[in-house]
Amino acid sequence: MWRLKLLTEEEIVSLIEKYGNKKSSLIRIMQEIQKKAGYLPKEDLSVLSQQINIPLSKIYGIATFYHQFRLKPFGKHTIQVCFGTACHVKGGDEIWDFLREKLRLIGSEDTTNDLLFTVQKARCFGACSMAPVMKVDNDIYGNMTKEKLEEILKKYS
Template sequence: MATACEFSNELNAFIDEWKTKPGNLIMILHRVQEEQGFISKEAAMEVAGRTGNPLARVYGTMSFYHFFKTVKPGKNRISVCLGTACYLKGGQDLIDECKSMLGLSGEQITTEDGLFSVEPVRCIGCCGLAPVLSVNGDVYGKLTRDQIDGVIAKYKTE
């Protein structure tokens, strides 16, 4: 049997306030992810129970919107832009290099030690600096594959 998910008092109050409002599920899921960094199975079950939504609807919403994460991100979150400009200038190459350097394979996005996660994003908003990636909100532009090592090394020592 799954253990109950513990939410903060603020999140509990938010759920109580929103559970009967239209559009509640997306708003509540955003708050859960904001608090916990991702949406665990236990959190999804708790949201389903508290809002009266079937668990399938909660998971359907989570899987439809790419923003929602079901895997705990690493301490250092590497977001690589795959918007049009970044994609055309090598954004996918940056993802491939990050994953290779960190030993990630297939669909794995978080390193075994939990220190890094790598994920594509649709746009960082720095198209003139393409290709772009950010680490914990620090933006790096006009990158090449051979510069990735230096970016990652900075966060390994912090």
């Protein structure tokens, strides 16, 4: 499985020392944790809760209220599907729907349970002549079809 970075208890304590042991410091500390880990690991939030003496439920309340916070890590590979005009006209939406279906993503989920893929909608990649276009990490794939998508997913699995 894709390796995740958790902060050590000492790192969290040093953030509390840096920003202060009060409610108003919480968002700043959570931003720092996310900056280091890429998201807010539940283990880190538990340590933060104990160290700063604020209930975990309150911390989760903040984490879910602000869109800037992410409670799930990004997948190993990021797949972006272009939603620019040219790609939209050439069926980018169908590629998006098929991708989500293949990865079994439901509702607002954007990352597979095995943490292999995160999917995102994107703006024009500047490759409109190859619409519909998709990007996996730094690789661009044009003239996308459902068949081609299946092959690409296998390549990164």
